[in-house]
Amino acid sequence: MPLDPLTVRPSDPGKAASYLAPAKVNLGLSVRGLRQGGYHELHSVMVPLAVGDELELAPADTLTLRVEGAALPTDERNLVYRAARAYLAAAGASGGAAITLRKRLPLASGLGGGSSDAATALMALARLYPAPVNLPALALTLGADVPFFLLGQAALAQGVGEVLTPLPVPRVPLVLVNPGVEVSARDAYTWLDGEEAFTPALDVEGILAALTARRDVPYFNALQGPVASRHPAIQAALAALAGAGLRSPLMSGSGATCFALAGSDDQAHDAARLIQAWQPGWWVMATRTL
Numbered sequence: 599m600p601l602d603p604l605t606v607r608p609s610d611p612g613k614a615a616s617y618l619a620p621a622k623v624n625l626g627l628s629v630r631g632l633r634q635g636g637y638h639e640l641h642s643v644m645v646p647l648a649v650g651d652e653l654e655l656a657p658a659d660t661l662t663l664r665v666e667g668a669a670l671p672t673d674e675r676n677l678v679y680r681a682a683r684a685y686l687a688a689a690g691a692s693g694g695a696a697i698t699l700r701k702r703l704p705l706a707s708g709l710g711g712g713s714s715d716a717a718t719a720l721m722a723l724a725r726l727y728p729a730p731v732n733l734p735a736l737a738l739t740l741g742a743d744v745p746f747f748l749l750g751q752a753a754l755a756q757g758v759g760e761v762l763t764p765l766p767v768p769r770v771p772l773v774l775v776n777p778g779v780e781v782s783a784r785d786a787y788t789w790l791d792g793e794e795a796f797t798p799a800l801d802v803e804g805i806l807a808a809l810t811a812r813r814d815v816p817y818f819n820a821l822q823g824p825v826a827s828r829h830p831a832i833q834a835a836l837a838a839l840a841g842a843g844l845r846s847p848l849m850s851g852s853g854a855t856c857f858a859l860a861g862s863d864d865q866a867h868d869a870a871r872l873i874q875a876w877q878p879g880w881w882v883m884a885t886r887t888l
């Protein structure tokens with residue numbers, strides 16, 4: 599059964615509910631400058647995808663987290679636990695929650711899985727324990743990408759990622775390829791700093807028009823050069839996407855996941871099967887923008 603963000607199954611209060619914590623890609627990422635404190639000013643078109651992790655929550659006396667599908671900690675080191683604890687404290691909630699995280703997205707992959715899990719935990723707990731909590735502000739304390747997942751729709755992200763302008767991004771089929779390399783966002787930005795390679799603003803109108811017309815998209819990712827030069831597998835992933843006949847291959851976020859656009863769902867699925875056959879060890883997924 600497909601899960602939508604904040605589509606509850608079942609709907610009775612007091613019962614367990616499941617949520618999709620969607621992945622994202624950056625349909626272009628420009629790094630405009632460096633702030634005091636080490637964070638960077640962004641200009642990025644971010645879109646949620648129809649693929650993601652699954653979070654199940656049931657009301658409980660205390661807060662517990664179980665993780666399936668990945669060797670992640672279940673305490674404060676997990677963004678879901680951290681988000682849940684922060685919400686429960688801010689809301690002055692009378693109870694906790696038993697949370698199960700079913701991890702389906704690769705870790706440290708530029709798909710924003712941890713940030714999406716955290717935003718989903720915040721939204722789910724806000725349903726369970728309604729209270730006048732400033733969710734966007736709380737989200738930002740958990741990570742620069744978390745406010746985007748709270749918004750839950752395509753947006754132009756500026757500031758460090760928290761200044762969000764909704765964008766009418768058309769639904770497009772695409773293929774994701776992760777060549778099995780974990781990249782930390784902190785490292786990616788540090789490597790960029792070493793190159794002093796800040797970039798101009800994205801041509802957002804041009805990107806939207808090309809997505810709609812299914813033409814080559816005039817986007818770039820300022821982090822791609824510094825990250826791909828250290829991880830040649832990323833070049834291989836980009837080449838595989840192009841070799842499978844897909845359009846406008848690009849690295850997402852801090853990598854290493856790369857994506858490219860398809861003309862139809864069928865083309866995306868065929869290309870994904872082809873790439874998986876070439877590289878059985880890679881994580882390959884055909885999906886769509888939400």
Ligand SMILES: C[C@@](CO)(OP(=O)(O)O)[C@H](O)COP(=O)(O)OP(=O)(O)OC[C@H]1O[C@@H](n2ccc(N)nc2=O)[C@H](O)[C@@H]1O
Pocket residue numbers: 624627636637638639640642707708709710711713740741742743744757758759783784787850851852853
């Ligand atoms: C690169 C991007 C692009 O969407 O995504 P991912 O590739 O991680 O998915 C984001 O900027 C990642 O956001 P997020 O992963 O939430 O970042 P945080 O946890 O807040 O920060 C991790 C580290 O990344 C760096 N960082 C993050 C955001 C930003 N605007 N400038 C930065 O310099 C900082 O060094 C920070 O210590």
Ligand SMILES: Nc1ncnc2c1ncn2[C@@H]1O[C@H](COP(=O)(O)OP(=O)(O)O)[C@@H](O)[C@H]1O
Pocket residue numbers: 670675676677678699704705706707708709710711712713715716781783851852853
């Ligand atoms: N719920 C979580 N899911 C994934 N990673 C998490 C989570 N909680 C903490 N982390 C830590 O955050 C790091 C980066 O997370 P992730 O969101 O997967 O990166 P990215 O945004 O690049 O896709 C991971 O390497 C892991 O150590």
